[in-house]
Amino acid sequence: MLLQVVLDSANKVASAVAAAPVEQASMNLWSLILSGGWIMIPLGLLSLLTLYFTIERYLVISKANQVDSGFMNNIRTLLLDSKIDAALNLCRSTNTPIARLLEKGIKRLGRPVKEIESAVENTGKLEIYKLEKNLSYLGIIAGIAPMLGFVGTISGVIKIFYNISLADNISIGLIAGGLYEKMITSASGLIIGILAHIAFHYLNTMIDRVSFQLESTAVDFIDLLHEPSK
Numbered sequence: 512m513l514l515q516v517v518l519d520s521a522n523k524v525a526s527a528v529a530a531a532p533v534e535q536a537s538m539n540l541w542s543l544i545l546s547g548g549w550i551m552i553p554l555g556l557l558s559l560l561t562l563y564f565t566i567e568r569y570l571v572i573s574k575a576n577q578v579d580s581g582f583m584n585n586i587r588t589l590l591l592d593s594k595i596d597a598a599l600n601l602c603r604s605t606n607t608p609i610a611r612l613l614e615k616g617i618k619r620l621g622r623p624v625k626e627i628e629s630a631v632e633n634t635g636k637l638e639i640y641k642l643e644k645n646l647s648y649l650g651i652i653a654g655i656a657p658m659l660g661f662v663g664t665i666s667g668v669i670k671i672f673y674n675i676s677l678a679d680n681i682s683i684g685l686i687a688g689g690l691y692e693k694m695i696t697s698a699s700g701l702i703i704g705i706l707a708h709i710a711f712h713y714l715n716t717m718i719d720r721v722s723f724q725l726e727s728t729a730v731d732f733i734d735l736l737h738e739p740s741k
Contacts, residue, residue, distance in 0.1 A: 550663035
Protein backbone atom coordinates (compact mmCIF):
# COMPACT_ATOMS: atom_id res chain seq x y z
CA MET A 512 0.00 0.00 0.00
CA LEU A 513 2.81 2.38 0.93
CA LEU A 514 4.69 1.47 -2.24
CA GLN A 515 1.58 2.23 -4.29
CA VAL A 516 1.27 5.69 -2.72
CA VAL A 517 4.92 6.43 -3.44
CA LEU A 518 4.56 5.34 -7.07
CA ASP A 519 1.42 7.44 -7.51
CA SER A 520 3.20 10.51 -6.09
CA ALA A 521 6.20 9.99 -8.34
CA ASN A 522 3.96 9.72 -11.38
CA LYS A 523 2.14 12.94 -10.48
CA VAL A 524 5.44 14.81 -10.07
CA ALA A 525 6.74 13.49 -13.38
CA SER A 526 3.51 14.50 -15.12
CA ALA A 527 3.65 17.98 -13.62
CA VAL A 528 7.27 18.44 -14.71
CA ALA A 529 6.49 17.25 -18.23
CA ALA A 530 3.48 19.54 -18.50
CA ALA A 531 5.24 22.61 -17.15
CA PRO A 532 6.48 25.10 -19.79
CA VAL A 533 10.22 25.34 -20.28
CA GLU A 534 11.14 28.78 -19.07
CA GLN A 535 14.90 28.56 -19.63
CA ALA A 536 15.76 29.67 -23.14
CA SER A 537 18.30 27.59 -24.95
CA MET A 538 21.59 29.32 -25.68
CA ASN A 539 22.18 29.69 -29.43
CA LEU A 540 25.03 31.21 -31.42
CA TRP A 541 23.40 34.62 -31.74
CA SER A 542 22.78 34.80 -27.99
CA LEU A 543 26.44 34.00 -27.37
CA ILE A 544 27.54 36.75 -29.75
CA LEU A 545 25.28 39.29 -28.04
CA SER A 546 26.66 38.24 -24.68
CA GLY A 547 30.11 39.28 -25.86
CA GLY A 548 29.25 42.98 -25.67
CA TRP A 549 30.42 45.86 -27.86
CA ILE A 550 33.82 44.33 -28.59
CA MET A 551 32.09 41.77 -30.82
CA ILE A 552 31.41 44.52 -33.38
CA PRO A 553 35.08 45.09 -34.35
CA LEU A 554 35.70 41.36 -34.05
CA GLY A 555 32.82 40.75 -36.47
CA LEU A 556 34.31 43.24 -38.91
CA LEU A 557 37.69 41.51 -38.67
CA SER A 558 36.07 38.15 -39.38
CA LEU A 559 34.41 39.56 -42.51
CA LEU A 560 37.69 41.11 -43.67
CA THR A 561 39.46 37.80 -43.08
CA LEU A 562 36.91 35.99 -45.22
CA TYR A 563 37.07 38.63 -47.97
CA PHE A 564 40.87 38.84 -48.23
CA THR A 565 41.23 35.05 -48.07
CA ILE A 566 38.78 34.38 -50.89
CA GLU A 567 39.97 37.31 -53.03
CA ARG A 568 43.66 36.42 -52.79
CA TYR A 569 42.98 32.71 -53.21
CA LEU A 570 41.17 33.30 -56.51
CA VAL A 571 43.93 35.59 -57.81
CA ILE A 572 46.80 33.30 -56.80
CA SER A 573 45.01 30.19 -58.05
CA LYS A 574 44.61 31.83 -61.45
CA ALA A 575 48.32 32.70 -61.46
CA ASN A 576 49.13 29.06 -60.70
CA GLN A 577 47.25 27.82 -63.75
CA VAL A 578 50.08 27.43 -66.26
CA ASP A 579 49.64 25.72 -69.61
CA SER A 580 52.39 23.12 -69.92
CA GLY A 581 52.64 23.76 -73.65
CA PHE A 582 52.86 27.55 -73.39
CA MET A 583 56.63 27.71 -72.98
CA ASN A 584 57.11 25.16 -75.76
CA ASN A 585 55.02 27.29 -78.12
CA ILE A 586 57.06 30.38 -77.22
CA ARG A 587 60.27 28.45 -77.79
CA THR A 588 59.11 27.27 -81.21
CA LEU A 589 58.03 30.76 -82.30
CA LEU A 590 61.27 32.40 -81.15
CA LEU A 591 63.45 29.77 -82.81
CA ASP A 592 61.49 30.39 -86.00
CA SER A 593 62.11 34.15 -85.55
CA LYS A 594 58.36 34.82 -85.24
CA ILE A 595 58.72 37.56 -82.65
CA ASP A 596 55.35 39.21 -83.29
CA ALA A 597 53.52 35.90 -82.99
CA ALA A 598 55.29 35.19 -79.69
CA LEU A 599 54.31 38.64 -78.38
CA ASN A 600 50.70 38.14 -79.42
CA LEU A 601 50.63 34.78 -77.66
CA CYS A 602 51.96 36.36 -74.46
CA ARG A 603 49.44 39.21 -74.63
CA SER A 604 46.54 36.81 -75.09
CA THR A 605 47.60 34.77 -72.04
CA ASN A 606 46.76 36.60 -68.82
CA THR A 607 49.28 35.00 -66.44
CA PRO A 608 52.40 36.28 -64.63
CA ILE A 609 54.61 33.97 -66.70
CA ALA A 610 53.19 35.35 -69.96
CA ARG A 611 53.79 38.94 -68.83
CA LEU A 612 57.33 38.05 -67.77
CA LEU A 613 58.11 36.52 -71.16
CA GLU A 614 56.48 39.43 -72.97
CA LYS A 615 58.80 41.85 -71.19
CA GLY A 616 61.83 39.78 -72.19
CA ILE A 617 60.74 39.31 -75.82
CA LYS A 618 60.23 43.07 -76.24
CA ARG A 619 63.90 43.56 -75.40
CA LEU A 620 65.29 41.02 -77.81
CA GLY A 621 68.34 42.41 -79.61
CA ARG A 622 69.58 44.25 -76.55
CA PRO A 623 72.39 42.99 -74.30
CA VAL A 624 71.55 39.80 -72.40
CA LYS A 625 72.25 41.49 -69.06
CA GLU A 626 69.60 44.11 -69.82
CA ILE A 627 67.10 41.41 -70.77
CA GLU A 628 67.87 39.48 -67.57
CA SER A 629 67.34 42.61 -65.48
CA ALA A 630 64.02 43.38 -67.18
CA VAL A 631 62.78 39.81 -66.71
CA GLU A 632 63.88 39.76 -63.06
CA ASN A 633 62.18 43.08 -62.28
CA THR A 634 58.99 41.91 -63.97
CA GLY A 635 59.03 38.74 -61.84
CA LYS A 636 59.38 40.80 -58.67
CA LEU A 637 56.53 43.05 -59.77
CA GLU A 638 54.26 40.05 -60.41
CA ILE A 639 55.02 38.62 -56.97
CA TYR A 640 54.29 42.02 -55.43
CA LYS A 641 50.90 42.05 -57.16
CA LEU A 642 50.09 38.62 -55.76
CA GLU A 643 51.04 39.74 -52.25
CA LYS A 644 48.69 42.72 -52.43
CA ASN A 645 46.25 42.79 -49.47
CA LEU A 646 47.96 39.71 -48.03
CA SER A 647 49.60 41.75 -45.29
CA TYR A 648 46.14 42.62 -43.93
CA LEU A 649 45.64 38.98 -42.97
CA GLY A 650 48.87 39.15 -40.97
CA ILE A 651 47.64 42.30 -39.24
CA ILE A 652 44.28 40.71 -38.42
CA ALA A 653 46.03 37.63 -37.05
CA GLY A 654 47.87 39.91 -34.63
CA ILE A 655 45.16 42.31 -33.48
CA ALA A 656 42.15 39.95 -33.25
CA PRO A 657 43.46 38.11 -30.14
CA MET A 658 44.37 41.46 -28.59
CA LEU A 659 40.83 42.74 -29.14
CA GLY A 660 39.59 39.56 -27.48
CA PHE A 661 41.84 40.38 -24.54
CA VAL A 662 40.28 43.87 -24.38
CA GLY A 663 36.91 42.13 -24.10
CA THR A 664 38.32 40.01 -21.29
CA ILE A 665 39.36 43.12 -19.37
CA SER A 666 35.96 44.68 -20.05
CA GLY A 667 34.22 41.59 -18.68
CA VAL A 668 36.32 41.60 -15.51
CA ILE A 669 35.55 45.29 -14.98
CA LYS A 670 31.85 44.53 -15.41
CA ILE A 671 32.02 41.77 -12.80
CA PHE A 672 33.62 43.98 -10.15
CA TYR A 673 31.31 46.87 -10.99
CA ASN A 674 28.23 44.70 -10.45
CA ILE A 675 29.67 43.38 -7.19
CA SER A 676 30.35 46.91 -5.96
CA LEU A 677 26.76 47.95 -6.68
CA ALA A 678 25.17 44.92 -5.01
CA ASP A 679 27.74 44.74 -2.18
CA ASN A 680 27.66 40.95 -2.32
CA ILE A 681 28.93 38.09 -4.47
CA SER A 682 26.61 35.74 -6.35
CA ILE A 683 26.75 33.74 -9.53
CA GLY A 684 24.05 35.94 -11.04
CA LEU A 685 26.19 39.06 -10.64
CA ILE A 686 29.29 37.61 -12.25
CA ALA A 687 27.58 35.56 -15.00
CA GLY A 688 27.25 38.46 -17.44
CA GLY A 689 30.87 39.49 -17.06
CA LEU A 690 32.05 35.91 -17.43
CA TYR A 691 30.07 35.51 -20.65
CA GLU A 692 31.63 38.67 -22.07
CA LYS A 693 35.10 37.65 -20.90
CA MET A 694 35.08 34.12 -22.33
CA ILE A 695 33.19 34.82 -25.57
CA THR A 696 35.39 37.74 -26.65
CA SER A 697 38.56 35.81 -25.82
CA ALA A 698 37.42 32.76 -27.77
CA SER A 699 36.23 34.86 -30.73
CA GLY A 700 39.48 36.82 -30.92
CA LEU A 701 41.57 33.65 -30.82
CA ILE A 702 39.46 31.88 -33.46
CA ILE A 703 39.62 34.85 -35.87
CA GLY A 704 43.34 35.26 -35.28
CA ILE A 705 44.03 31.57 -35.88
CA LEU A 706 42.01 31.51 -39.09
CA ALA A 707 43.73 34.64 -40.40
CA HIS A 708 47.13 33.19 -39.47
CA ILE A 709 46.40 29.93 -41.31
CA ALA A 710 45.11 31.77 -44.40
CA PHE A 711 48.13 34.08 -44.42
CA HIS A 712 50.67 31.25 -44.43
CA TYR A 713 48.70 29.05 -46.82
CA LEU A 714 48.43 31.85 -49.38
CA ASN A 715 52.13 32.61 -48.96
CA THR A 716 52.85 28.98 -49.77
CA MET A 717 50.84 29.31 -52.97
CA ILE A 718 52.79 32.47 -53.87
CA ASP A 719 56.07 30.61 -53.31
CA ARG A 720 54.99 28.10 -55.95
CA VAL A 721 54.27 30.91 -58.41
CA SER A 722 57.63 32.48 -57.59
CA PHE A 723 59.39 29.20 -58.33
CA GLN A 724 57.59 28.93 -61.67
CA LEU A 725 58.60 32.49 -62.59
CA GLU A 726 62.23 31.85 -61.73
CA SER A 727 62.25 28.61 -63.70
CA THR A 728 60.65 30.31 -66.71
CA ALA A 729 63.14 33.17 -66.56
CA VAL A 730 66.06 30.72 -66.59
CA ASP A 731 64.56 28.82 -69.52
CA PHE A 732 64.02 32.06 -71.43
CA ILE A 733 67.61 33.23 -70.90
CA ASP A 734 68.87 29.81 -72.02
CA LEU A 735 66.65 30.10 -75.08
CA LEU A 736 68.42 33.31 -76.09
CA HIS A 737 71.64 31.36 -76.50
CA GLU A 738 70.07 28.77 -78.82
CA PRO A 739 70.61 29.36 -82.53
CA SER A 740 67.50 30.44 -84.44
CA LYS A 741 66.35 28.57 -87.54
